[in-house]
Amino acid sequence: MKLTTSTTPSSRQLAPPVGAPSWHGHNFNALHDSIVVGQINKVEVPYLIKIKNFGLIGSGAKGMAADFVRLIKELRESGCPVDIETEN
Numbered sequence: 001m002k003l004t005t006s007t008t009p010s011s012r013q014l015a016p017p018v019g020a021p022s023w024h025g026h027n028f029n030a031l032h033d034s035i036v037v038g039q040i041n042k043v044e045v046p047y048l049i050k051i052k053n054f055g056l057i058g059s060g061a062k063g064m065a066a067d068f069v070r071l072i073k074e075l076r077e078s079g080c081p082v083d084i085e086t087e088n
Contacts, residue, residue: 011068018043028071036080046081055088 011031015024019042024030034040035047049072057065072084 014049018047028067031071032075035075035082036078047083049082049084051084051086053088054086 011026011028014020014031015026018034020034020040024034024040035045038044051065051069054065069084069086072082075082076084
């Protein structure tokens with residue numbers, strides 16, 4: 001599954017393309033569970049998440065966006081078949 005976004009990345013944006021159930025949480029812990037543990041979303045890993053215009057994300061959301069990218073990279077480094085790319 002490939003998701004490309006040009007706005008601030010969040011687990012809310014990832015939910016529809018992966019078929020997350022309506023009851024699924026939107027924090028990083030819930031995101032971790034649905035990606036690593038699996039059997040929650042209709043579409044399972046591998047995922048490639050692309051964020052366009054990353055450099056244009058406003059200062060108020062930049063920290064959350066960076067945390068999101070860091071989480072996905074940590075999951076990849078732990079062996080989970082997920083990756084993220086940012087484009088400025």
